[in-house]
Amino acid sequence: MRSSDPPDAAGASAAAVPLALPDGPLSMGRLVALEPAALRQLLTMGLRAGLAEPDLDACCAAAAPSLGQAPEQLRARLQERGWLRWDPERQRWRTRLGTDRPPAPPQA
Amino acid sequence: MTRILSVHSFRGGTGKSNLSANLAAAFAAKGLRVGVFDTDLASPGIHVLFGFTAGPDSHTLNDHLQGSIPIEKCSHDVTPASLAGGKGRIYLVPAAMDGDRIARLLREGYEVERLNDALFSLGQSQHLDLLIVDTHPGINEETLLSTAISDCLVMVMRPDQQDYLGTAVAIEVAQRLMVPEARLVVNKLPAHFDAEQVRARVAQSYGIPVGAILPLSDDLLTIASGSLALVDVPSHPWSAGVTQLAADLADALL
Ligand SMILES: Nc1ncnc2c1ncn2[C@@H]1O[C@H](COP(=O)(O)OP(=O)(O)O)[C@@H](O)[C@H]1O
Ligand SMILES: [Mg+2]
Numbered sequence: 001m002r003s004s005d006p007p008d009a010a011g012a013s014a015a016a017v018p019l020a021l022p023d024g025p026l027s028m029g030r031l032v033a034l035e036p037a038a039l040r041q042l043l044t045m046g047l048r049a050g051l052a053e054p055d056l057d058a059c060c061a062a063a064a065p066s067l068g069q070a071p072e073q074l075r076a077r078l079q080e081r082g083w084l085r086w087d088p089e090r091q092r093w094r095t096r097l098g099t100d101r102p103p104a105p106p107q108a
Numbered sequence: 109m110t111r112i113l114s115v116h117s118f119r120g121g122t123g124k125s126n127l128s129a130n131l132a133a134a135f136a137a138k139g140l141r142v143g144v145f146d147t148d149l150a151s152p153g154i155h156v157l158f159g160f161t162a163g164p165d166s167h168t169l170n171d172h173l174q175g176s177i178p179i180e181k182c183s184h185d186v187t188p189a190s191l192a193g194g195k196g197r198i199y200l201v202p203a204a205m206d207g208d209r210i211a212r213l214l215r216e217g218y219e220v221e222r223l224n225d226a227l228f229s230l231g232q233s234q235h236l237d238l239l240i241v242d243t244h245p246g247i248n249e250e251t252l253l254s255t256a257i258s259d260c261l262v263m264v265m266r267p268d269q270q271d272y273l274g275t276a277v278a279i280e281v282a283q284r285l286m287v288p289e290a291r292l293v294v295n296k297l298p299a300h301f302d303a304e305q306v307r308a309r310v311a312q313s314y315g316i317p318v319g320a321i322l323p324l325s326d327d328l329l330t331i332a333s334g335s336l337a338l339v340d341v342p343s344h345p346w347s348a349g350v351t352q353l354a355a356d357l358a359d360a361l362l
Binding site: 027028029031032037040041044047048049096097098 | 221224252253281
């Protein structure tokens with residue numbers, strides 16, 4: 001970013017070249033390398049106590065723009081990949097590591 | 109909620125297990141309920157400091173990670189006799205010591221997720237104030253996890269060039285994982301080093317608070333991990349340094 005760029009132009013160029021969300025299960029090695037920082041923060045909070053609904057909304061809102069997605073889209077992607085799941089016991093969204101995913105829907 | 113303290117180093121032999129066990133004793137002496145997890149599954153050892161020997165029926169962390177034994181059954185009260193009169197307690201979750209079990213764990217692996225759940229679950233069921241995670245050196249899936257979930261990371265290093273470089277790497281990783289608190293502990297400082305100079309140098313290089321500068325000690329070598337320095341020789345400079353570190357950590361975390 002050139003210092004002469006107005007801030008909104010910088011925002012637009014970040015959205016034009018969105019960071020990719022990798023496919024496949026989440027590992028710690030993968031988590032530590034993830035960008036943007038807001039996404040790492042979301043998943044780290046999910047590993048600890050877990051995220052309440054408003055925390056998840058706030059984290060998705062912060063992380064989504066640099067991924068070129070709407071916050072609801074990001075939230076859906078994280079669940080599809082099995083990285084995030086609702087823990088009914090703790091009543092929190094929690095980060096899920098490894099290959100254990102929700103069963104895939106039957107192929108049509 | 110139980111606070112998690114991970115004791116880590118980039119290289120082995122820095123004194124993580126000795127520090128973890130003695131910190132546990134210092135917290136218990138303050139009346140706290142402490143859990144200690146030996147997550148150094150490839151080269152376990154902290155149980156020795158507590159004088160704990162696994163009997164044929166005593167369960168270890170391996171039985172939980174690779175089996176179906178509840179984590180509560182893998183935890184053992186190892187509170188030293190001299191502290192047992194107080195409110196403080198130490199619960200140790202040791203790692204398996206027989207070669208076959210260690211080999212099986214390395215061969216088959218386990219889901220690090222189970223380790224995460226085990227920490228939270230024991231913290232809750234035993235009403236622990238603090239959980240100390242003694243780690244394997246270096247960076248791998250387990251140490252990344254224990255770093256990510258810790259409320260405070262204690263990085264242990266020797267005054268050694270390899271340790272200096274490796275510690276920088278581990279701290280950078282901890283920063284990426286947004287660990288809320290971190291302390292640097294320099295252990296095994298030779299007597300002819302100037303402790304204040306070392307403190308200033310590491311504080312400046314790493315930008316995280318220095319928790320303690322602990323001397324290289326013949327007495328610790330003599331104890332040879334056979335017991336807790338804090339219990340045996342509480343006024344020794346090494347023990348005094350650990351006690352002060354525990355007070356600082358308790359202030360920051362509890
Ligand atoms: N300050 C010290 N002075 C002398 N020896 C020490 C000191 N700290 C630890 N040791 C010794 O160093 C060895 C490694 O310590 P340990 O706690 O097992 O390290 P780690 O868990 O990091 O591998 C042990 O023999 C221990 O007695
Ligand atoms: Mg050790």
